[in-house]
Amino acid sequence: MDDDAYPLGQSATVGADDIAAAWRRELPGVPTHSIPVVTPIWRLAKLLADDRRRFLADQGVDAATLDLISTLRRAGEPYTLSTRELAARCLVSAGAISQRVARAEKDGLVTRGPARGRPKTVPVTLTAEGHGLTDRLVGELLRREAELIGDGDHETLAAGLRELLAAVGARTAQ
Amino acid sequence: MDDDAYPLGQSATVGADDIAAAWRRELPGVPTHSIPVVTPIWRLAKLLADDRRRFLADQGVDAATLDLISTLRRAGEPYTLSTRELAARCLVSAGAISQRVARAEKDGLVTRGPARGRPKTVPVTLTAEGHGLTDRLVGELLRREAELIGDGDHETLAAGLRELLAAVGARTAQ
DNA sequence: CGGTGTATGTTTAGGTCTAAATTTAGATCT
DNA sequence: AGATCTAAATTTAGACCTAAACATACACCG
Structure with missing residues (x-):
């Protein structure tokens, strides 16, 4: 019996091109040219977010909180x-x-101030403790991130991403 | 009184370059060259994921379920x-x-089969209903995505992303 | 001068994820 | 055969997010 007609065991890494080819085979006529752009973006975002989350968990902080205090800082x-x-x-x-x-x-x-102004507006302010924690974590995080993406020249990649972001941002804004 | 020394009201769109400049000002010496690459990747991933989530919500499906059934399909x-x-x-x-x-x-x-084989392995199989739903949604989703990223030439962007993904993947694999 | 509008902030219901603990079914060793 | 090992799957605890409902405070207008 062909008990292994489908992969139940070992895992194969499936690349964006494999995914696009699979859809062309299974659903002929459907446009697949967005896949080689969109899939790596999602995977990179996930790899970077996972790496950051694991590092921060070791420090007893969660990524959402760091996002908040570093925005204030x-x-x-x-x-x-x-x-x-x-x-x-x-x-x-x-x-x-x-x-x-x-x-x-x-x-x-952080501390929350009393509502103030026209439509009630609540000021959120970083404490000294939040300030120090942010400085300690952001430096380390940016050094890790710089190592992850490497020393190569990312000038043209950054330019392409900036342009794509502007285009997608304009088209998704209702 | 300078009641508006900090922005409590109107929101300004902060770009990746502004973020990098802010860190250079606030934390001199910290490497910021990853920011123009990493920030647009996260924002693009979020824009695309949000758009997909909203479309699927209208169809009564959640993104996690579509990911599952489209992987099987x-x-x-x-x-x-x-x-x-x-x-x-x-x-x-x-x-x-x-x-x-x-x-x-x-x-x-989907249906779940009985465990089988060496380390108990549970086969998950798409039903006819899941098959039909997937075909209906994936076609529409890929058409939307193609519109969002536009008709331009994304060949070099895709190549740069593929290369970066390989590098980051190699360095984050424990 | 009190109703109506409007933008903000908070709460809640529902859903997702990860990490860790637990369960389970064969394989292996004596 | 029985104890033990191993890899897979499931369950559970803890965090987070969005959308929508709700609460609030001030401005404006008839």
Whole structure:
């Protein structure tokens, strides 16, 4: 019996070109030229995110919290942004920021001020502890990331990505 | 009073170059040359994933389930893979596959066979309903994706991404 | 001067993931 | 045969996210 007519055992690494070829075989006529661009982007994002998550877990921090405090740190003095502004810069929903801030506040990394101004606006400010933690982690993280992508020349790749991001951003903005 | 010394109101779109410049200003000496490559990759991945999630939500399907059934569909006859193999191809943990399969099985999209072979191996097979749903959705999804990235020539971008993925993959493999 | 509008922030319901603990079914050794 | 080993699968605990419902505060207008 051909008990091995389908792969139940060993795993094969499937590349983007294999995926595109498989769809052309299974669904002739469907456009597949986006696959060699989109698949590596998703895989790279996942590899980088996983690597960062594992490193941060060792330090007792989660990636969402680092994203929050490093956005505040990067903004410079006085290290304060509104919930709305944080949502826009972190690219997550306002609800997600509300939850992130609650966690970070419990850990003493940020403080929440009283609502103020026209539509009630809540200022979130980095504490000294949050400031120090951010500096320690971001330096190490950027050094790891620089090692991961290597020393080669990524000028043209960066330019291509910037252009694609602008195009996709324009077309997905409703 | 300078009540607007920090941006609590309107949101500015912050590009990768702004982020790199901010870190050079706030943390001199930290390497920032990975940022113009890594940031657009994360943002593109998020834009594409969000667009896909919204489209699928309208169809009553979630992205994780489509990833599962399209991986089985793409494998070709007899549309069967083990849990382990699915985890490797979908790039998620075995536990996540177990949960995805449980949901998809409840919806009648896949069936789980009895364990078999040396280390117990569970075959997961696409049903006729799952087969049809996949074909309907994948065609539409690839057409949307092709529109999003546009008609330009992405040959060199794809090559650069493939090369970077190989390099990062080699360096993150423990 | 009180209703209506509008933008913000918070809460909640539902769903996903990872890591770790647990279960399970053959293989192997004595 | 029985103990032990091993790899796979499942379960569970803990975190996170989005979308939608809800709460809030001020501006504006009739």
